[in-house]
Structures are given as C-alpha cells and as structure tokens.
Amino acid sequence: MRQKVISLFLIMMDMVIVAAAPFIALFLRFEGAVEQNYYSLFLSFLPGIILLRLLTFYAFGLYHRLWRYASISELLAIISAVSISSLFITIYMYATGANIPRSIPFLNWIIVILLIGGSRLCIRVLHFIRTNNNRQDTRTLIVGAGDAGAMIAREIGQRYYDTKKLVGFIDDDTYKVKRSLFGATVLGNRQDIECIVNKYQVNEIIIAIPSLKGAELRAIVQVCKLTGCKVKTVPGIYELIDGKVTLQQLRDVDLEDLLRREPVNLDLDQIASYIRGKRVLVTGAGGSIGSELCRQLTKLEPSQLILLGKGENSIYEIDRELREKHGNLKLEPIIADVRDASRINQLFDRFRPQVVFHAAAHKHVPLMEAQPEEAVRNNVFGTKNVAEAACRTDTEMFIMISTDKAVNPTSVMGATKRVAELIVQSMNGKGRTRFSAVRFGNVLGSRGSVIPLFRRQIAKGGPITITHPEMKRYFMTIPEATQLVLQAGSMAQGGEVFVLDMGEPVKIVDMARDLIELSGLVPGKDVEIKYTGLRPGEKLFEELLTAEEGTSSTRHEKIYVANLKLVNEKRLQEALTVLQTGVHTGDKVVHIIEEIVPSYRLTRANVSREISRQKECNISFSAVECLTVTEG
Template identity: 45%
Template sequence: MENLGKWKKPILILSDAVLINLAYILAIYFRYNYTNFKFYATDYKDIALIVTVIYIACFFIFKLYESLWSYASIDEFMLVIGACLVSNLATIAFIRIIGHSFAYGVSIIACAFSIIFIVGIRMSFRIYGRFESIVNCNASKITKARVMIIGAGAAAAMVIKEMKSSSQSKYMPVAVIDDEAYKKGKNIMGVKVLGSRRDIPAIASEKSIETILIAIPTIDEVDKKQILEICKKTNCKIEIIPGMYEIINGKVSLNQIRKVEIEDLLGRSPVQLDMAGIASYIHDKTILVTGGGGSIGSELCRQILKFEPKQLIIFDIYENNAYDLQMELKYKYPKLDLKVLIGSVRDKARLKSVFEKYSPNIVFHAAAHKHVPLMEESPMEAIKNNVFGTYNVAECAHKFNVERFVMISTDKAVNPTNVMGATKRMCEMIIQSMDKISETHFVAVRFGNVLGSNGSVIPLFKKQIERGGPITLTNKYITRFFMTIPEAAQLVLQSGAYAQGGEIFVLDMGQPVKIYDLAWDLIKLSGFVPNKDIKIEITGLRPGEKLYEELMMSEEGLANTKHEKIFVGRPTFSDLGEMKENMKELAVVIESDDVGLLIKKIEEIVPTYKRNMDESAITKIQE
C-alpha cells in the first residue's frame, strides 16, 4: 500500500495524458465522421504533445494532484471543470499563435470529453472508497446504533455522508425528521424524511431507533428545548451537533457530536451584553479576581479577557485549579500580562501586599466556602473564610482606592436557613456598609445554582448514573434556580457596569426547576429508564437545606436595570460601626469554639436567619 501511494501521482498523470488524447481523438471522430478521421487525426498528431503538456500543466496549477480523491467533494469536481476549461482556452490560443489549421470546434468538443473522462476517473476513487468502506463495515464487529436525524439541512447531509462512508462510525442513519412539509418523502443522502417533530415518538418506536441526533446548528434555545421535550418521550439516547458558532468553517463532523446536556433542556437564550459599557470599566485596567481558580472565578477570568484588561491577577488558595487556569490562559493569550498568586483571603498581610504591589482597579470577589452541608458541619470555618475574608478584601479595596468591588453572592443569603447562606448575607451587609464610607463602588451580585460548577448537583447525579445508580435526592418537591456558568459570569460583568454603590444586583434565573425532574431528565438523556434502570431514592432534607430558594427579601424591593436579565434591590444595611462590633464579637465566639454560641450570634446579626424547617412544616407546604 505504501509503494502504491508513492506511485499514485505519476500513474494519475499518465492516465490523464491518455484520457486527454483520447478526448481529442473522439472529438475528431464525432466532428468529421469516419471517412475523414484519418486525415484530421494525422493533423492532430503534430500538436498532441503540446496539447498534453498544456493540460497537465494546468492540472498542476489547479492542484488536481494534491487532493485526496477518495474524499472528493463538489469543490474538487469544480476544480476539474475549471482546469479543463482553462486548458482548452490555452490550447486554442496556442493553435492560433502558431497558425495551425486545427479546427476550434474539435477543441471545444474535446474539452467536453476531457471533463467527462477526468471527472470519471476521479469518481472511481470515490466509488472504490465507498465500496471499501461497505466491505470493511460488513467485516467489522462494530455494532451501529440506529439513528434518527432531526433537521433535513446541510448539516444532516454532512453527518449522514460521514456515517455511511466511515467504517469506524457507530451510527446507522435510518430516518430524518423535518418540520418543512414539502421535505416529507424526500431523501437526504439516501435516507428518507419520514415526518415532523410531532411524529418523533411514533417513528422512533416503528423504526427501533436507538439514538436521536439533532442536526440543526442554527437552532435557537427555545426551539431546542421544545424538540428535546418531545424526544424525552422516547427511550432513545439524545445527541446534538454544536451550534454554528462552535463549528470551524461551517463543517460538521461526527467528532463534533456531543450528548445533550441539562443546559440544553433549560432553554435559556444567549445573554446579550452591553459590550461598550463593560469595556468602559475593564479595558486597559488591572483586574483582581479572588477565588479565580474556582468555577465562577475561572469563567469570570475568561470573560474578562475578551475586554483586554491591562493586567489580570488571579488570587486563589487552591494551587491545582489556579495552575490549570494559568496554563489555559497562557496558551490562549500568550501576550497577556497574567499574575497567578496563591494566598488566602483570611490573610490580611498577604492581601495588603498584593494590593500594594499591583494596585488593582477592579476587584471581583468570588472566593468563598459554598457547600451547604460542609459549612453546617464546620460553621467556624464558614465565618472565617466568608465573613472575615470578605471584610479583609473589602477593607483593602477601600484603602487602596479600588474603583469597583463586585462580590459574588447567592440566593441562599435571602432568609437563610443554613450557615453558608447566613455568612453570605453578612458579606452583603459588609459591602453595603463599606460603600457608605468609601469612594469605591461596592456591589453584590446574587444568583442561584450554576450548572456544572464544583459541588453542584448535576456532576453528582452524573457520577451516580455512571455507577448504575441510585440517584439520591433529599426531597421530591425541592426546587432550585439554575443558570449556566458562562451566563452567570457574563451577567456579573454586566452588573459591574451598572454599579453606583451599595446595590445588590439580582439575576433573572427563570423559573425554578424541580430537582426530581432534573434527575429524571438526566437518566433519560443517558439512555436509561428512570426508576427501572436507575432508581431515584429520597433521603430527606439535610441540615440547613431549604425546600425552595428566594432571590429577594421583601424589604429590598426590585427595580429594573437597562438589562432585561438584571434587577437591582435597595440597600438595607449601612452601619459599618455596628458591623465591625458584630465581627469583634464573632471573633471572640470563634476563639471559644462554641458552636451553639456562634449560631446564636449569627441569629442576632442576621435576623432573617432561621434554621431549616422540620419535616412537618415541609409536609404542610407540599399540601
């Protein structure tokens, strides 16, 4: 095979030479009939070598010998036609220049024959490749999944073509679905369009479909969600090709196919940002992100870099995450002025040295302990890291004249039932009171759960499914707000552009989602039957866990901003002196290591803090 590959180009050149001359001989025959054939053929013999050289030279110019003809597309065939036309024009010009009597009409007919022959010989490579793939496929042990493809467009044609031509493909296209009525009954690369989205469950059952592939790169989020809701009625695995913005040069391949994720089911439309407004406070500025190696912090860093800051400082206690992000950003942005610093927000001296040395203009404070059950077990650590850590960073921001300080908060800070939520409410109180005495604009951005973030429920459920179940759920009626990591980071940046000082920005989280439904959907998307293949077990609410979350306290009110997904609440706390006194008392309690006393002190500082309800109260709510 290796020797054959080495001789492939010379053999192709030789065959082209033969076919070109055959084209001219046939052209003479058809033009002058058999009686005059010998005379005109002899006349052609005088220029045959030059004509052959002209054609072969043009074929080289058009790079016909550099294509992999086993995978040739319409582009390669158009090149053949172009090369033959140019060659023919050059031949006619040559004949005219030397004053030869050879008829132009013969050259035109010969050009048509040349195109047919040259395309034909190259088509044979495609036919051989297809035949070879079919033979290899039949000989291989690969079990192919029966696939229904949604969308009868160009993307569907590409993936069907690759599914059929690749011997290693794990897919066998069986049916195509499209909502355009005129396409029904038509064939896409030999696969029939059988119906619209309404027919998906019936066709999936009738054709024994195992995998449904959504092949519409331009689909919007709402339409995608509607189609997925229908697909969930089947027992098929559901996969999708990426959006067109993710596809390089508009080419779709089987390697780009991915599983449908929960994010697809949420149907959240892309965030529209005021790019100029964000750039006005980030471009050419020194930006510090505490907790920059975490889920939200790292995505904030990625989004910030789109606005070309002067310098980006990542500050994190966990070196592994910080290192991974450093490698990623250095690769993507080789000219970036990036500083990755290891340290804790609890360490006032370390923070002071960072602010002194780098003089950040903007601070995004994402460093925090956030796992509710863990913080219930270690409430002292939650206070040290979240409350005292936030105060340390905020105090440095004030002393070193930072322009804006944006803190990441949570919906768990509203009427908190757990220590983590209560500490976040205290953080909000710190930045609101600090704003009253500082030139720095201190604001907080409050949102719910972020899909895929460290410690979130989705990765846990996926691991449980991989182990064969069961999925463990604390309560069948528990609900949460969800958004994606990029969406959260983008809206945090947008909120920073609106900062005037003291606000708590609240992000539009959409409708709350039942975690039970989320678990059910994940099992279905994984190709299993809920409570049959994978069980869902209810374990009871954990300490500090709420049945549902809220985004605003009643006294805060809610006002619109310029952005449809961002709202703002009124400041509700402004006494820094009182907050400092509370923190002194907290420090004393922490020294005593008395958890009971600590909880009482938290209740004093955060009047809305109530330990989570008992099961009887939960039952009452459900009823």
C-alpha cells in the same frame, strides 16, 4: 510510500486528461471536421500546456489531498486550479500569435474541469463501494432537520459513512416532511418516531436541536427511550458559542439537557468591549463557576488572564486546559488564598488587573453551618481583602459572584454572602473602581452539587436521600450562569446587585426521578427515594429577592437590578471590626452576623422551629443520609 504511488498515478492520469482535452474541444467546436493545421498547432503547444497545468495543480495541492473524503472544498480547488492554468495557457498561446477560435479555450476549460473532477469523484465512489461491503452500520435517525441536524448529517456523510448510515430525519415542520437533505429524507414528525424506527431498523437516535427547551426535550426523549434505541443529543445552545456542532460533541441525554431553558441572547460586542485587551483576574478560578468564567473569557481576547485559587490541582487543570485550547493567550496561574491580605495586595501590585471576577467562596451549607468562623474568614474577609486591593490599585471593574441564599438567609453560608454583598456595595464610590455583585441560584454540575451525589447513590442501588418532598431550588447550567455574569458586568455602573432570571424552581424529587429514569431504572422499584427532613440552615424554597427589595429591569431580558437599601457604611465597618474579633476568639460569630443581617435572625428562627417540629414527628436526621442539596 503508498501516498507517493497514488500521487504519481494521479499525475500520469492528469497528463493524459490535459493532453486529450484540447483535441476534444477542437472536435466539439468543429463537429468532427477539424483542419489538420489546428492539430499541428496544438501538438506544438502541448508540452507547455501539460507543464503549466501540472505546476498549477501541484500549487493548488491536488496531489496532496485524500480524495476518498472529497467534498465541496476539493471541487473548488479543482475549479480554481483549472481556471488559473487556463488563463495562463490562453495568454501564452495568443501572445505567441496562435490563431485559434475564441470558443476553444472556454470549451477546453469546461472539459478539463469535468474530466479532472470526474476522476477524483471515481476515487471517492470506489472507496465508498469498497468500505460499504461486509460492514455493520449504525443506522442513525436525526431528530431535527435544521442547522445542527444538517451539520451532523454532513459529517456522517464525509467522515463517518463507513460506520454510520443516515436513515433520515424527523422534524415537526410540515414543510420539511418528505423533502431531502444530504441524501436523506425527512420521514415524519416526532409522533412517527416509533413507527420509523421499526420500519428502518434504526438503532441510534440523535436529537440535534440545541435550542430545545427542557420540557420539549424531555417529551422527545421519552418517545425515543420507548424504541430501545441508543439516544444521544447535541450540547445545549449555551455550550455552542460558535454555533458549530460535531459528532465528537454528541453525548448521552443528561439531566442538564432536560432542564434546558430558552437560549441566552448575548451582546458579545458589548461584553468584549470591557474585556478585550484588558488584564483580567478571576478568584476561585479552579472552581465550577470560576473555571467556566475563564473558558468564556478566553474567547473575548483579554491581554492577560490571571487564574487565582488556593487549590493547586484545580488551578493546574484549568491552566493546562486553557493552554491547550488557546496557546497564544497570556495566562498566569497563581496559588493564593483570598484570606491572606498581604499576599492579595502583593499580587494586585504586581499584575494591576483591570477587571476582577471574584468567585472564590465557601459554598457548602452544612459544612459552613458547623464551622461559621471559616465561612466568615473566606466569604466576608476574603471578599473584603480582594475588594480593597482592587480599589487601591484602581481596578476598573469588580464583579462578585453571589447567591440566592443571601436573600432572607437561614444559613451561615447565605448570611456571609449577604455581608459580602454589603461590603461590595459600600466599596463603590471610594475610588475609580466600579463594584457590583451578581446573584443567582444553583448551577448544575458544580462541586458539592446534589447531582453527583444522586448518581453515586443510584450506582449503589439507592436509596436517594432528599430532605423534604417539597424541596425546590432554582437551577441553571454553568455556561448560562457565567454568560449572564459577563453580560451583567457590561451593564455595571457601580453599586448594583444584579439578579439573574432563574426561571421556575424545580422540585428536587423530580430531578431525582429523572436521574433514575435516565439510568434505565424505575423510581420506587429499582431505586428508593428516602426523605430525611430539613437540616440546620436549610429552607424549602430559595428566594432571589426579599419582598421589600423588588427589582428594576435592565436592557437584557434575563438580568435585573435589586432595589436594595443604601449601606450604612459606618455601622458596617463597626460591625466588621467586632466580627473580626469574634472570628479570632471564636466568640458568638453567628450572633454578630445576625446583627449585621437582621433578616438572618428571623428566618433562621423559623427554620429552627420547622426542624423541631419534624423531629417531633420522628423524621430521621442521620448525618450521612442528609448530605444532599448543597448547591452553591
């Protein structure tokens, strides 16, 4: 009802403006000395002019807009509606033989735009004044006067001006300092943050630089935290595929933000060329990597996306999420176990996938160390089942997700993933399918990750348990890892094991300290850090390559190809036959894996000696305390 009243008021106001505009144009054209015949002429045309204007305004939606939120798009609508209606009126008048100066239609056009636009601007100004009285604003400072900062500022001005007040910007570019953006000034650089916060009584700081590296973000966050303000940041560049930033995406600064690396440069056309219009299957689609792969794949327009996993809840969740965001995409959620060869063959015969991403695997190091048979069934023979089904049905491409723990493995999990790599390599060339693997380190936030464990320990008041003070791991975010997997797939010719550039390894103890500080606590004072000693199957440093392997570069700066030895297929098949028997009988599975992966025997022995040495030094090995650092 209220909207109808407002629309009726706008129509009546527009009638007055449209009726008055021609006479104002005449007055301006003749500088007040208007002949009576011109008045009579326009009075005769006035009903038609009003009708044409109002019908055009209605067609352009000028009576169905919320003018209190008016922006550039509303201004363009006004200009378009006035221009079209002016064109019709001019043609109508000249067609009926009206003799008027040619400048009159032009003046009339300008006057109507100014009056209609001014009336709508008044509505917005009145609303602003009304909502601006007696309210408590969140006084906001934006760090970064670039594209992301501009998007945030625009949204504050258009949608959140009744709850947030933009105080200004911070930017290290000296050219931008003292310049204005969306009505707010760039007040200084990062060294001025504390002074500006005190001067302008800022209570919220938004860091709007998605491409910022982790070290730089860490430095800015430390400065911001000293001010006592609430600090939020925009998502990293890996999460902004379309480059758009909104206030809804803002979040508290997290560990993932502090570990940001340089943005990944993707060749989206090249990636889309082997995905668009294809039937794509993802195994382990409910897992951390598998679900993110599915999210990224939906943007590349496959003809069908098949979500395969054995956990019904996780498959249900990713299926529902993708349906809500991509209602037109053909999705097929499948509950199946990669260890069930007959079921996998049945599914491949039914869907005939053209591209397969094999992400299903057991990744938890301690659990697989205690149950090696399960690691073999899932990681080795599950991979074998899916790879053979892909080859038999002429799948075009098969990409397996591997791990840095496959290099000089000390754990059953790592060794089984290395055997899976050997299977994928050996399958290449047997049919039309191109088989490749992509090897990378730990991903932040994955299931079984050390980060959620640390957060739970902090919530309990500590202690945080870490196996060794020198423990280091390679880390990347899940979106970054999956994007590079997709890019590597576009380069695959068959038989490669791609290696992703993981950057510099990160000390686990440094991550723990960062998480404690981000929780507003002091490491060693509020939350203790306790060292528990290396566990079976664990080593201090992960490797992405063995010394003998080396790498060859690709056309992408963050993707390499491992120079691996050719697989002796006959010996591999013989060993797999023995291993399958061992799995069924529970007999010497670990020793059989050692024969397939010789480096496993040596490195495992070295780690065992290190653990024995630590035990002699009375380092505690409580099973509960040691459940850390289990990234997959």
